[in-house]
Amino acid sequence: xxxxxxxxxxxxxxxxxxxxxxxxxxxxxxxxxxxxxxxxxxxxxxxxxxxxxxxxxxxxxxxxxxxxxxxxxxxxxxxxxxxxxxxxxxxxxxxxxxxxxxxxxxxxxxxxxxxxxxxxxxxxxxxxxxxxxxxxxxxxxxxxxxxxxxxxxxxxxxxxxxxxxxxxxxxxxxxxxxxxxxxxxxxxxxxxxxxxxxxxxxxxxxxxxxxxxxxxxxxxxxxxxxxxxxxxxxxxxxxxxxxxxxxxxxxxxxxxxxxxxxxxxxxxxxxxxxxxxxxxxxxxxxxxxxxxxxxxxxxxxxxxxxxxxxxxxxxxxxxxxxxxxxxxxxxxxxxxxxxxxxxxxxxxxxxxxxxxxxxxxxxxxxxxxxxxxxxxxxxxxxxxxxxxxxxxxxxxxxxxxxxxxxxxxxxxxxxxxxxxxxxxxxxxxxxxxxxxxxxxxxxxxxxxxxx
Amino acid sequence: xxxxxxxxxxxxxxxxxxxxxxxxxxxxxxxxxxxxxxxxxxxxxxxxxxxxxxxxxxxxxxxxxxxxxxxxxxxxxxxxxxxxxxx
Numbered sequence: 001x002x003x004x005x006x007x008x009x010x011x012x013x014x015x016x017x018x019x020x021x022x023x024x025x026x027x028x029x030x031x032x033x034x035x036x037x038x039x040x041x042x043x044x045x046x047x048x049x050x051x052x053x054x055x056x057x058x059x060x061x062x063x064x065x066x067x068x069x070x071x072x073x074x075x076x077x078x079x080x081x082x083x084x085x086x087x088x089x090x091x092x093x094x095x096x097x098x099x100x101x102x103x104x105x106x107x108x109x110x111x112x113x114x115x116x117x118x119x120x121x122x123x124x125x126x127x128x129x130x131x132x133x134x135x136x137x138x139x140x141x142x143x144x145x146x147x148x149x150x151x152x153x154x155x156x157x158x159x160x161x162x163x164x165x166x167x168x169x170x171x172x173x174x175x176x177x178x179x180x181x182x183x184x185x186x187x188x189x190x191x192x193x194x195x196x197x198x199x200x201x202x203x204x205x206x207x208x209x210x211x212x213x214x215x216x217x218x219x220x221x222x223x224x225x226x227x228x229x230x231x232x233x234x235x236x237x238x239x240x241x242x243x244x245x246x247x248x249x250x251x252x253x254x255x256x257x258x259x260x261x262x263x264x265x266x267x268x269x270x271x272x273x274x275x276x277x278x279x280x281x282x283x284x285x286x287x288x289x290x291x292x293x294x295x296x297x298x299x300x301x302x303x304x305x306x307x308x309x310x311x312x313x314x315x316x317x318x319x320x321x322x323x324x325x326x327x328x329x330x331x332x333x334x335x336x337x338x339x340x341x342x343x344x345x346x347x348x349x350x351x352x353x354x355x356x357x358x359x360x361x362x363x364x365x366x367x368x369x370x371x372x373x374x375x376x377x378x379x380x381x382x383x384x385x386x387x388x389x390x391x392x393x394x395x396x397x398x399x400x401x402x403x404x405x406x407x408x409x410x411x412x413x414x415x416x417x418x419x420x421x422x423x424x425x426x427x428x429x430x431x432x433x434x435x436x437x438x439x440x441x442x443x444x445x446x447x448x449x450x451x
Numbered sequence: 452x453x454x455x456x457x458x459x460x461x462x463x464x465x466x467x468x469x470x471x472x473x474x475x476x477x478x479x480x481x482x483x484x485x486x487x488x489x490x491x492x493x494x495x496x497x498x499x500x501x502x503x504x505x506x507x508x509x510x511x512x513x514x515x516x517x518x519x520x521x522x523x524x525x526x527x528x529x530x531x532x533x534x535x536x537x538x
């Protein structure tokens with residue numbers, strides 16, 4: 001490996017970190033929507049595979065670090081993955097310490113990254129021999145994941161019963177689009193459905209605003225009062241191991257290990273399940289919330305890195321939600337990459353290690369520093385100048401555009417339909433994790449039902 | 452977040468905001484923002500040259516423009532106070 005290539009990788013990592021630090025702060029930027037297209041452009045532009053991987057790793061680490069900021073200050077998920085953290089971040093916001101959430105989450109992210117990089121490399125070499133078997137049963141694995149997560153919810157029977165109807169809704173729309181020629185028969189609409197599930201709760205609420213009776217009954221509020229405690233700026237480079245206490249480091253590390261091991265599951269589902277389990281016994285609400293968000297952020301980061309690296313190194317097919325979504329261009333971007341000729345085939349183990357290490361170190365160094373040092377300034381700015389309405393509008397606009405992009409005008413209606421159903425299911429306690437797993441398993445599930 | 456600390460001390464202010472996704476919004480302002488963002492984002496996508504990934508990039512720029520316009524014309528429904536740490 002020559003010096004020029006290393007320089008190119010470092011440059012790519014810096015570009016990824018800077019770009020996705022900014023994008024991560026913007027609320028509601030879905031990981032798939034913001035990572036996949038940019039990666040695709042780089043692939044098609046003919047960059048070296050190893051440079052693309054460095055960029056991608058740096059981008060996901062930076063994105064995962066900063067997407068905690070909108071959660072902490074506004075309760076808007078900075079991405080799909082941070083949706084489960086909203087509830088806990090809200091507790092901290094209510095107690096006037098939103099900047100504490102940011103620091104705890106960012107530190108959790110760093111621990112997740114540190115654990116995930118070496119573990120993913122080891123795990124990948126362990127499961128490489130099983131590649132064929134795992135690839136053959138990916139659908140069953142996704143379906144099993146949906147059932148498992150459904151059993152973990154409070155209303156498990158409701159969650160279980162909702163699996164098949166929800167799968168039918170998804171496949172029904174896809175077959176409709178194929179039937180009327182909205183998309184070619186080899187195109188499976190995915191990203192916009194995914195987003196539709198994500199904003200389901202908001203869409204449901206917007207629909208309710210259109211209902212006069214419901215609108216009249218809604219509780220009315222004054223302006224929201226927010227008090228933020230000033231804290232002194234730390235000197236020197238922030239240390240994630242000091243921001244988190246010992247117990248938080250413990251649960252965060254455990255959650256991160258689990259995140260790596262369950263790379264093939266929906267990270268959102270695992271995040272909800274583990275985050276709640278690990279924090280439920282803590283009494284003090286602030287401590288419980290801090291414990292939950294640090295371990296959740298560690299887990300999402302770890303799951304993201306392993307979800308990218310393990311399928312890439314061991315399998316060569318996108319068999320994890322991360323690989324199917326944000327990382328899809330690394331597996332399949334014709335004519336440059338195909339499932340028979342992608343990063344899996346082009347890079348050696350040492351290439352993977354070097355790219356991952358350079359990407360993650362540069363992203364942590366840059367983004368963690370900015371996030372911790374300036375979280376309070378960022379908070380103050382957003383609270384004072386950014387109206388919640390604009391954030392909701394931004395999210396809504398992006399969903400409209402991606403719906404249109406996937407399958408034309410008709411899909412805007414389709415995505416609204418999915419959002420409405422997903423929003424009701426969500427309100428009833430069928431969490432995102434179950435819904436995402438169903439989204440992945442739907443084609444197989446429906447074909448099995450037909451027999 | 453069920454109630455907002457009882458009857459508010461702020462005088463003469465009509466309670467007219469509703470809570471969506473853990474923050475309060477004014478329904479009319481929300482409507483304005485949704486319309487602006489939809490037009491700029493989808494508009495950006497539609498006017499872009501039809502060679503991928505340009506439509507997506509134009510759309511994202513449109514989304515940012517819509518966000519900025521909404522932020523300028525709509526006031527946040529929050530009162531913000533910085534307090535010195537007690538200990």
